[in-house]
Amino acid sequence: MGVVIIDGTTVRSFVEDEPQFNESVEKTFAAFDLNGDGTLSRSEIRTAFESMRLIDVDADGQTPAQLTALYDSIFEGFDIDHSGTVDLEEFRCEMKKIMLAIADGLGESPIQMALEGGSENLLQKAADLEASKQEGAQKSA
Numbered sequence: 286m287g288v289v290i291i292d293g294t295t296v297r298s299f300v301e302d303e304p305q306f307n308e309s310v311e312k313t314f315a316a317f318d319l320n321g322d323g324t325l326s327r328s329e330i331r332t333a334f335e336s337m338r339l340i341d342v343d344a345d346g347q348t349p350a351q352l353t354a355l356y357d358s359i360f361e362g363f364d365i366d367h368s369g370t371v372d373l374e375e376f377r378c379e380m381k382k383i384m385l386a387i388a389d390g391l392g393e394s395p396i397q398m399a400l401e402g403g404s405e406n407l408l409q410k411a412a413d414l415e416a417s418k419q420e421g422a423q424k425s426a
């Protein structure tokens with residue numbers, strides 16, 4: 286787990302850096318594809334989102350049925366062609382939307398986030414990218 290400080294600009298510039306973003310998405314996709322068949326199933330998506338803890342289960346006091354409905358709706362969002370599985374292209378497309386929505390939500394106010402899930406966490410990658418840019422700026426100054 287790491288603590289990072291990010292704002293909307295950090296997240297947006299990460300998404301807009303296409304080669305970097307695509308590489309990160311591919312790595313994340315591979316990490317979520319537990320059985321290695323090249324697609325993400327409903328249960329793989331659920332496991333992935335549980336591990337990221339984007340949803341605060343305890344605080345919201347959700348019942349198991351409500352949680353299942355919630356993860357189902359996340360899955361439906363990814364499964365754009367309703368094939369019952371999520372392929373890399375669908376995953377990339379939806380992650381981009383989610384990250385841009387997060388960026389809009391953050392705006393210009395930096396927040397401190399405790400991230401779990403290790404190197405496959407895209408917000409962590411966004412923060413790392415920002416940190417490396419700032420290092421570069423300091424060196425050239």
Ligand SMILES: [Ca+2]
Pocket residue numbers: 318319320321322323324325326329
């Ligand atoms: Ca799979």
